[in-house]
Amino acid sequence: MKNTMEYKGYVGSVEFSEEDGIFFGKVMGIRSLISYEGTDARSLVEDFHGAVDDYLQLCEGQGKAPEKAYKGSFNIRIAxxxxxxxxxxxxxxxxxxxxxxxxxxxxxxx
Incomplete structure (x- = not known):
């Protein structure tokens, strides 16, 4: 089983809240908070796609470039x-x- 999903180059987490009885997640690898939820797998995927689409439309409306996750560059600290x-x-x-x-x-x- 996979705990992530991908849409339009964005990777989203998949989690489950037993207490609330819902699946939820957020887009990973960017500073903007894009979250979504659903009562089942299908509604979670639909809300994830909708949240990404809304984010892209918002960026376009504001005339700013959307953040891109995982640009291929990262820094690590080692001994x-x-x-x-x-x-x-x-x-x-x-x-x-x-x-x-x-x-x-x-x-x-x-």
Missing amino acids: PETHKQLVIHATACQMSLNEYVRETLEKAVM
Whole structure:
């Protein structure tokens, strides 16, 4: 079972509140709060799609570009020794640090 869904390039979470008896979620990876809910899977998906469409229409009406999630760039904080070891491994593989980390991360999630 997947706990996310995707629409127009936006990824939304899927959660369930036993107390309220509803499914709910929010669009992940952007600063704007876009939330949605439904009493069943179909209504959750419909509300997610509607919330994304509303957000895109609002941005267009305000003349601003909508935020894009997961632009392919992120910063991480690691220990200096870990950084050093990554550079050593990347160099040994004749790769840049960026290439080495990208390839390693891709292998981890595939």
